[in-house]
Amino acid sequence: MEGGIQRPLPRIQGRRIISAPRLGEPTTSNANHVTAGMTSTALRAPQSQPPEAHSLLGKLNGPWHKRALQAFMIIVVVHLAEHLVQAYQAYVLKWPLHQARGVLGQAFPWLVHSEVLHYGYALIMLVGIWMLSPGFVGRSRAWWLAALVIQFWHHIEHALLQGQAIAGRTLFGAPVPTSIVQLWIPRLELHLFYNTLVFVPMMVAMYYHVFPRVPDAARMRCSCALRSHPATA
Numbered sequence: 599m600e601g602g603i604q605r606p607l608p609r610i611q612g613r614r615i616i617s618a619p620r621l622g623e624p625t626t627s628n629a630n631h632v633t634a635g636m637t638s639t640a641l642r643a644p645q646s647q648p649p650e651a652h653s654l655l656g657k658l659n660g661p662w663h664k665r666a667l668q669a670f671m672i673i674v675v676v677h678l679a680e681h682l683v684q685a686y687q688a689y690v691l692k693w694p695l696h697q698a699r700g701v702l703g704q705a706f707p708w709l710v711h712s713e714v715l716h717y718g719y720a721l722i723m724l725v726g727i728w729m730l731s732p733g734f735v736g737r738s739r740a741w742w743l744a745a746l747v748i749q750f751w752h753h754i755e756h757a758l759l760q761g762q763a764i765a766g767r768t769l770f771g772a773p774v775p776t777s778i779v780q781l782w783i784p785r786l787e788l789h790l791f792y793n794t795l796v797f798v799p800m801m802v803a804m805y806y807h808v809f810p811r812v813p814d815a816a817r818m819r820c821s822c823a824l825r826s827h828p829a830t831a
């Protein structure tokens with residue numbers, strides 16, 4: 599029956615029941631448009647959350663994303679700082695290479711000389727970037743995935759070093775375990791370079807994640823965004 603006053607019956611779509619809008623109410627698409635931004639999650643009823651939202655990965659990229667990213671970034675920054683201190687010790691203080699071990703390496707020299715710890719860190723970094731990646735959407739996602747690709751290669755280089763340490767044989771006839779790009783760039787500089795190369799796209803991704811464009815903000819399931827800005831900005 600056609601009539602402007604009578605309210606149509608709710609439509610059933612899949613397992614969700616979508617109530618037809620009352621007269622004067624914005625439609626669902628209009629509502630999304632009007633409130634696109636951080637408040638859009640408030641529109642979703644709990645039962646409309648995808649099932650994966652309740653898994654560990656779902657929580658890590660939803661309600662726990664902010665805390666998980668903060669913890670992860672502290673680890674990343676501390677590790678990068680150690681590489682910078684090491685470079686400072688070698689280049690500015692002119693310490694012999696085997697003594698330029700960063701801050702922690704002064705107290706625990708085995709930290710620097712343990713290939714398995716270097717490999718372990720590269721692996722944790724790779725897994726961390728990968729696990730936290732679904733939370734990144736739009737422009738921030740492209741940058742975060744760039745960091746993932748670079749870290750994947752960095753991790754392969756460490757796997758090669760680790761493999762040589764386990765096998766007790768080195769590649770390319772070198773006196774110490776040697777990775778591929780190390781054929782052209784010495785280890786201290788190379789790994790400072792690798793860590794910086796991963797860090798920069800991570801920082802750009804974080805910027806776009808914390809200050810997303812409105813369309814990106816509308817798709818975010820986490821609470822990381824401080825404010826959104828128009829897509830045209």
Ligand SMILES: [Zn+2]
Binds near residue numbers: 664667807820821823
């Ligand atoms: Zn987030």
